[in-house]
Amino acid sequence: MTTFQLNGKTVSVDLRPGTTLLDYLRNQGFFSVKYGSDKGETGADSILVDGKIMNASLILIHTVNGKKIETVESFATGRDIHPLQDAFIEEGAIQCGYCTPGMILAIESLAREKKSPSNNDIKDVLAGVYCRCTGYVKPVKAAMSYLTARNTKVHKDE
Numbered sequence: 001m002t003t004f005q006l007n008g009k010t011v012s013v014d015l016r017p018g019t020t021l022l023d024y025l026r027n028q029g030f031f032s033v034k035y036g037s038d039k040g041e042t043g044a045d046s047i048l049v050d051g052k053i054m055n056a057s058l059i060l061i062h063t064v065n066g067k068k069i070e071t072v073e074s075f076a077t078g079r080d081i082h083p084l085q086d087a088f089i090e091e092g093a094i095q096c097g098y099c100t101p102g103m104i105l106a107i108e109s110l111a112r113e114k115k116s117p118s119n120n121d122i123k124d125v126l127a128g129v130y131c132r133c134t135g136y137v138k139p140v141k142a143a144m145s146y147l148t149a150r151n152t153k154v155h156k157d158e
């Protein structure tokens with residue numbers, strides 16, 4: 001039996017060995033977590049594990065015992081979306097949206113990890129999530145806008 005927190009709720013599962021977190025989450029209807037490859041190269045399968053960005057396709061379910069898992073589904077409350085999602089909309093940082101949940105989780109992990117991230121920190125964290133439509137200029141702007149609104153000081157790169 002594996003027990004963990006999923007978007008704030010305690011979940012216990014007993015699944016066959018080898019089941020990935022990606023398979024489990026999609027089977028449970030968490031469709032923000034997407035398949036990109038079996039090796040996590042695309043970042044479409046991004047989730048937060050104890051607040052850190054990770055690839056659900058690379059995590060076997062039995063290894064998350066006692067951990068806190070977050071997907072983007074936990075970011076909106078009813079019709080109220082998260083300020084970071086709002087920033088993506090305001091900046092026009094979404095086209096097809098396939099990469100967007102991964103980008104949002106990547107930026108949120110950075111916001112939680114660093115009190116004063118640099119512009120390059122934002123670019124670095126987004127580099128793990130492939131975007132084939134929008135590119136990175138607008139998502140970086142959305143991240144800057146969100147971090148600034150959170151009173152996080154974003155310092156310029158040297």
Ligand code: FES
Pocket residue numbers: 093094095096097098099100130131132133134135
């Ligand atoms: S918006 Fe389409 S892949 Fe990023």
